[in-house]
Amino acid sequence: MSIKVTGVIERKGLGPGTWALVADSGETYELKDAPSELHKSGLKVKVQGEVREDVMTFAMIGPVLEVKSFEVLGSD
Amino acid sequence: MRKFLLTCLFVLGLGFALFNFKGLANQGEFQSIVLDFREDVPAAEIAEEVSAIAQQYNVNPRLNSEFSEADHIYILEGDKRLLSALKKSKLSKETEFIEPNYVYSASEFPNDPEYSKQWNLRSINVEAAWDETKGSGVTVAVIDTGISPVPDLKDTKFVKGYDFVNDRIEAYDDAGHGTHVAGTIAQSTNNGYGVAGVAYEASLMPLKVLAASGGGTVADIAEAIRYAADNGADVINMSLGGSGESKLMEEAIDYAYQKGVFLVAAAGNSSQNSASYPARYPHVIGVAALDSVGVKAPYSNFGAGVDISAPGGSEAGKILQETIDPETNEAVFVGYQGTSMAAPHVAGVAALVKATGVKEPDEVLSVLKQSARVIKEDPLNHFGAGHLDASAAVKLAVRGQITFRDFFRWLRDNGYLNPRFWIDGGTIMLLPKIGMVIGSYLLAWFLRVYFPFSWSWSLTSGLVAGSSGLFFLRGFYIFDLPQWPFRVMGSSIPELGSAVQGSSMLNPIFASVLIPFILVALLLGHKQWKWVAIGSALGVASCLAVSAVVSPSVLWLGSGVLARLFLVANALLCFGLAYLASKGENQPA
Numbered sequence: 001m002s003i004k005v006t007g008v009i010e011r012k013g014l015g016p017g018t019w020a021l022v023a024d025s026g027e028t029y030e031l032k033d034a035p036s037e038l039h040k041s042g043l044k045v046k047v048q049g050e051v052r053e054d055v056m057t058f059a060m061i062g063p064v065l066e067v068k069s070f071e072v073l074g075s076d
Numbered sequence: 077m078r079k080f081l082l083t084c085l086f087v088l089g090l091g092f093a094l095f096n097f098k099g100l101a102n103q104g105e106f107q108s109i110v111l112d113f114r115e116d117v118p119a120a121e122i123a124e125e126v127s128a129i130a131q132q133y134n135v136n137p138r139l140n141s142e143f144s145e146a147d148h149i150y151i152l153e154g155d156k157r158l159l160s161a162l163k164k165s166k167l168s169k170e171t172e173f174i175e176p177n178y179v180y181s182a183s184e185f186p187n188d189p190e191y192s193k194q195w196n197l198r199s200i201n202v203e204a205a206w207d208e209t210k211g212s213g214v215t216v217a218v219i220d221t222g223i224s225p226v227p228d229l230k231d232t233k234f235v236k237g238y239d240f241v242n243d244r245i246e247a248y249d250d251a252g253h254g255t256h257v258a259g260t261i262a263q264s265t266n267n268g269y270g271v272a273g274v275a276y277e278a279s280l281m282p283l284k285v286l287a288a289s290g291g292g293t294v295a296d297i298a299e300a301i302r303y304a305a306d307n308g309a310d311v312i313n314m315s316l317g318g319s320g321e322s323k324l325m326e327e328a329i330d331y332a333y334q335k336g337v338f339l340v341a342a343a344g345n346s347s348q349n350s351a352s353y354p355a356r357y358p359h360v361i362g363v364a365a366l367d368s369v370g371v372k373a374p375y376s377n378f379g380a381g382v383d384i385s386a387p388g389g390s391e392a393g394k395i396l397q398e399t400i401d402p403e404t405n406e407a408v409f410v411g412y413q414g415t416s417m418a419a420p421h422v423a424g425v426a427a428l429v430k431a432t433g434v435k436e437p438d439e440v441l442s443v444l445k446q447s448a449r450v451i452k453e454d455p456l457n458h459f460g461a462g463h464l465d466a467s468a469a470v471k472l473a474v475r476g477q478i479t480f481r482d483f484f485r486w487l488r489d490n491g492y493l494n495p496r497f498w499i500d501g502g503t504i505m506l507l508p509k510i511g512m513v514i515g516s517y518l519l520a521w522f523l524r525v526y527f528p529f530s531w532s533w534s535l536t537s538g539l540v541a542g543s544s545g546l547f548f549l550r551g552f553y554i555f556d557l558p559q560w561p562f563r564v565m566g567s568s569i570p571e572l573g574s575a576v577q578g579s580s581m582l583n584p585i586f587a588s589v590l591i592p593f594i595l596v597a598l599l600l601g602h603k604q605w606k607w608v609a610i611g612s613a614l615g616v617a618s619c620l621a622v623s624a625v626v627s628p629s630v631l632w633l634g635s636g637v638l639a640r641l642f643l644v645a646n647a648l649l650c651f652g653l654a655y656l657a658s659k660g661e662n663q664p665a
Contacts, residue, residue, distance in 0.1 A: 054322070
């Protein structure tokens, strides 16, 4: 299921921590294998990717979004 | 006849249970006996008695300490036989009491220097559990990011595991998560180094299914579950989760469960109603996280799928274990938070329970649930059966598993007086609810003495709506459905104001004469519907009166005299309203 999500990158401190995309809609996605360009809290981005229902994680903060492509819109 | 036989059996069973119930007082250990002479017995006579005892029983009574002289407290070596001999002798007339000098011992306190920072272990009462068992002989599989051999796992036993991510036998950690989780379960303890773990004599089985980035596939996890079940694991901990349901994984879970494995999983960290998978599968125990003061951690999931709660930590206080720093791969003591940290507490206690001899997963679960510290006010199911209690769980397990006696005790303590016995969730105070319904009928009956009317569906539904609502609905938690509609349908009129946000305090706007008044004003002209209004006024009167006595807790007014006065005044107003509305009504409704 390929989707486009616009939101802000956040570092979530659960366990060792994980990178999350908090969408403008309020939903929190856990970024799977986020490219290092996205490892920056407060970055406003548009991500195209796939929600991986077959993947489980230790962060458990929301749907797992595997990044296919992204576009940096700015930073807070 | 059958009923009679069953009753006889029940009474017999009950008598047997009570007869065999030993109680704590008969279980203590003592090697000496206390004699407390009466204050009015002269000192010379006491000295005489003491030397007489010394000769007769060949013992050496002495004052307990220099402070004992004023109270005439003597100690002498002796066992049960001497105790009963002394109690039967004429000495008993000159003493206030003769009793065993029980030995009280402090629970084991580990020598790990950082133990004092592990508030989580104290909050689950693990020290007293260690008096009974430390988990020896039990294997806990940790399905996670792997386990690295950090120094504080040096004395911990391991069995062979597997790395399903890289397909090799060594399942080392490259993220830091699995080693931390393993530490909570079985960190080397009493080794004079670092921190402690819950079941530190249990063996760990490292199964790596999550990559360094933190994710793994359900296919790998399902294989790991089967591997654990086939290779002698007794408990499986899964501090992981996702949103997708998987038949493959469900089958693997059922397979492990059939083999007697106890499966534990984290409830998830998205702060939502309903646990994530795999916690929500049947036969998997979902664990919600608590912070250091025992309230739900802000991130923890709740509601359906949460079976029990355990410490997971929060920003204010995290769970400290030794793990690796994924950047440098070096051992480091670090505090994590998450339901990932809560689940291994339950897995560790399950290992302790299994070590006592309780093997079947259903029995282990029932021990954990019955021994959990019940949280009375839990309308959103933050805590499941309650807060995990290692000591109570192990003691319950040791006491001869779940015998009729324990069941009876549990029934008495939590069972029939607690709605949890009938309805999962335990959010409903059943007795007050029944009181409210009966009270409303009594009020209606009372009113009928003055204004004869006949019972009707409209009056009855008014009585129920006003007094208790369809209260049994409140215990319903269904996956992925919001719980508030059940709370609303399960609420009486006075409780509606607090039902949506799930508070247990009454909202004074709803818990007052206001709604019955509006209903009466609107419906008084209608022949049948007016009885709904009158019934609701009586029901509300009963509900408020019972609340005023049982739990007077009103928003903005507190739980004291003010709240009581408010509730009583409104109950009277409601009754007065019903009285006025039914006045002059002599024909059947």
